[in-house]
Amino acid sequence: MNALQSLLKPIPQSPISGAELTAHSQRPLGKSCNSRQWSFRRFRIRCSIADTVDRSSDAPVLGSSQVLERLRASRENQENQPQFLAMYSSVVGGITTDPAVMVIPIDDHMVHRGHGVFDTAAIVDGHLYELDQHLDRILRSASMAKINLPVSYDREKIKNILIRTASASKCRNGQLRYWLSAGPGNFLLSTSGLHQPALYAIVIQGKPPSPPKGIKVITSSIPMKPPQFATMKSVNYLPNVLSNMEAEEKGAYTAIWLDSEGFIAEGPSMNVGFITKDKEFLMPHFDKILSGCTAKRIITLAERLVKEGRLRSIRFENLTMEEGKKAEEMVLIGSGVLVSPVLQWDEQIIGDGREGPLARALVDLIIEDMKSGPLTVRIPVLYE
Numbered sequence: 001m002n003a004l005q006s007l008l009k010p011i012p013q014s015p016i017s018g019a020e021l022t023a024h025s026q027r028p029l030g031k032s033c034n035s036r037q038w039s040f041r042r043f044r045i046r047c048s049i050a051d052t053v054d055r056s057s058d059a060p061v062l063g064s065s066q067v068l069e070r071l072r073a074s075r076e077n078q079e080n081q082p083q084f085l086a087m088y089s090s091v092v093g094g095i096t097t098d099p100a101v102m103v104i105p106i107d108d109h110m111v112h113r114g115h116g117v118f119d120t121a122a123i124v125d126g127h128l129y130e131l132d133q134h135l136d137r138i139l140r141s142a143s144m145a146k147i148n149l150p151v152s153y154d155r156e157k158i159k160n161i162l163i164r165t166a167s168a169s170k171c172r173n174g175q176l177r178y179w180l181s182a183g184p185g186n187f188l189l190s191t192s193g194l195h196q197p198a199l200y201a202i203v204i205q206g207k208p209p210s211p212p213k214g215i216k217v218i219t220s221s222i223p224m225k226p227p228q229f230a231t232m233k234s235v236n237y238l239p240n241v242l243s244n245m246e247a248e249e250k251g252a253y254t255a256i257w258l259d260s261e262g263f264i265a266e267g268p269s270m271n272v273g274f275i276t277k278d279k280e281f282l283m284p285h286f287d288k289i290l291s292g293c294t295a296k297r298i299i300t301l302a303e304r305l306v307k308e309g310r311l312r313s314i315r316f317e318n319l320t321m322e323e324g325k326k327a328e329e330m331v332l333i334g335s336g337v338l339v340s341p342v343l344q345w346d347e348q349i350i351g352d353g354r355e356g357p358l359a360r361a362l363v364d365l366i367i368e369d370m371k372s373g374p375l376t377v378r379i380p381v382l383y384e
């Protein structure tokens with residue numbers, strides 16, 4: 001007999017009368033039973049325990065110190081996982097460096113309703129790269145998602161907390177990721193009964209894995225988010241995840257979305273750029289996609305290539321897939337991939353199928369900027 005059958009097996013006929021059974025089932029909570037009802041209850045429990053497999057070890061009731069012990073053990077059992085060095089939570093109002101307690105409440109609306117927005121910043125040689133630009137974007141995303149800041153928080157306080165979290169982590173090269181959420185309180189859709197919104201931040205050791213050389217991309221068959229949602233960085237990344245899975249299943253690095261009019265949009269975690277045979281650097285408009293902080297910075301940095309005569313111009317342009325595939329060079333652009341040349345899109349080889357000189361120049365520009373750019377893009381972390 002399997003576990004389900006044993007659970008569904010009827011409880012044997014009890015020696016109690018129908019009237020007593022009714023009286024028992026109608027007994028108000030908290031009132032004591034008479035001895036005959038108690039013996040019926042004990043008999044019933046004995047029968048159901050005897051008839052089901054004892055599965056109490058599947059879900060033991062744990063004390064809080066046991067939970068902590070198990071959380072710690074489960075982290076230790078995860079091999080080759082990134083190291084989480086510090087986490088801030090507005091729910092506890094502070095920073096922890098113990099990965100076992102880097103948790104968020106299950107009743108947080110970001111967890112069960114996707115009502116949260118997020119952003120990132122790279123930590124490079126002890127500096128936060130483009131923190132202000134990413135902060136501006138998370139505040140924009142929060143406003144679009146109708147998420148207020150936690151009470152008594154403003155932009156300056158959030159920035160301070162993020163820098164302090166980086167400092168407490170002692171991380172010199174890694175990533176800072178942070179979220180603004182509608183906050184914990186209940187499992188409803190409405191946010192009106194919630195105590196207050198929440199801010200979470202975490203520092204992860206090391207850079208995100210670099211993309212491979214010789215990137216191949218495919219056209220995504222998963223529909224992209226409509227502009228209202230694609231232009232904000234919310235935690236609703238299911239289309240992005242599925243699009244990325246589709247690419248991996250087809251042996252590609254990532255997938256490219258076309259918008260509702262058939263123009264090239266973006267990838268699931270990056271923007272795209274094209275260098276035409278006329279040496280024009282073209283990028284899709286940001287009105288239906290996420291305005292990438294890296295793409296915006298690249299546009300500024302690439303002006304140098306225009307001055308040197310290596311690029312003719314830099315423009316936002318609606319491009320069809322056919323036009324994109326005919327480009328001399330194609331690049332993925334984003335915090336995770338920096339600038340990564342694409343050598344094949346579906347069956348089409350891009351350019352001569354090798355990393356092009358302008359993609360190389362753009363990579364060099366962004367790496368130099370991350371290591372020695374101006375204070376407007378590099379905030380030093382003062383380590384404790």
Ligand SMILES: Cc1ncc(COP(=O)(O)O)c(C=O)c1O
Binds near residue numbers: 292293
């Ligand atoms: C959908 C999407 N587009 C573009 C980007 C690139 O943005 P950024 O350069 O700010 O990382 C990202 C980054 O995560 C993204 O998720």
